[in-house]
Amino acid sequence: MHAPTEAVLKCETLLRTMMEDLQAKRIWPNVCMIIAGMLKRRIELADVYDEVHAALASTPRAFYIFWDAFVHAADGWNLEKNRAARQARDELIEINCRIGELADQMAALLDRRDYLHNHSGFSSGTQYHIMDIVHEASDHNYHYESYVKEGVERLQYQYDLKYWPTLSEVVQAIGADAESAEVTADNETTAVATESRKSGRSDFVKALLARIDDNRVRECGFIPDSFALSDSGLASLVNCGLDLSVDELVDANFIKRFRQRQRQAKRA
Incomplete structure (x- = not known):
């Protein structure tokens, strides 16, 4: 076997140092496993x-940040976490739709209850002022009880019921907010890694390239704007980063496509 090059030794030394630091801090165990596999x-x-x-070796900070990003x-x-992210996005969309549907139903029930309280000759002793609901909901909130409640109560006593939204109006507002919500990714990496219709190995490539881009000089980072991995180099990182089996390996042609x-x- 050929002796490892200086580049191999420098990269492996850096990776070992990263792993040892994470192990000493007892954090990111999965990252440690990835480095051990590499x-x-x-x-x-x-x-x-x-x-x-x-x-990148001439710029130690960029050298470190690249491997950290990877x-x-x-x-x-x-692949597993990418599928989970897509499922979470789909679930969030579904939940917002469901909140909108349930809010309409609950608002109708609240209005009907108010009508019966006012016209049936019966009442059920339930709260009807939005601020009474806020007080009850904040019963165990020390900060509310200590700093907010007194001022809110003054406002409640100063303005009668016509100045406040009804319970059904509050519920309708919650439903309208959920129905009009647009689910978006919190960062560019999440956005690009979940933009395609189906999850796959390309999602990881997008995520890696997005993390690299986030750390370029133009983004106030250290990785040169001109830095680009070759197709074969990126393919090797995909294979090792995802720990792909022999029949799953990608090659330079995969990256080229x-x-x-x-x-x-x-x-x-």
């Missing part, structure tokens, strides 16, 4: 180690 796959990663070292992308956007689709999407 250290076992030197042959697959040797070329990309050379590539990254040649481009291992955390591999942890946060593996991915980049072509991205260019076409931008033009469209």
Whole structure:
């Protein structure tokens, strides 16, 4: 076997240091597992180690940030977590729709109860002032009880019921807010990693490239704007980052097709 190059040794040393630091702090165990897996796959990663070292080693901060971005992308956007993220997005959309539907039903029931209280000759002793509901809901909130309640009560006593929304109006507002909600990703990495119709290995590539872009000089980071991984180098990172089995491995052609689709999407 050939002796490892300086680039391989420098990259592996950095990765070991990262892993040891995380282990000492007892955080990010999955990231530690990813790094441990990489250290076992030197042959697959040797070329990309050379590539990254040649481009970034002269800027130690960029060198570190690149590998940090990679291992955390591999942890946060593996195939399983990507599917979970998509499911969470779909569930959030469904929940907002359901809240809107239930709010309409509850508002109608509240209005009907008010009518019966006022016209049936019966009452049920339930709250009808929105601020009484707020007081009850905040009963165990020390900060509300200590700093807010007194001022709110003064307002409640100062203005009679016509100045406040009814319970049904509050519920309707909650429903309208949910119905009009647009579910969006909190950051660019999440957005690009979940934008396609089906989850797959390309999602991880998008997430990794987005994390790299977030740390470029133009974004006040350290990775040079001109830095770009080769198709073969990126393929090696995908294989190791996702710990793909032999029959799942991607190659440079996979990355080439991915980049072509991205260019076409931008033009469209």
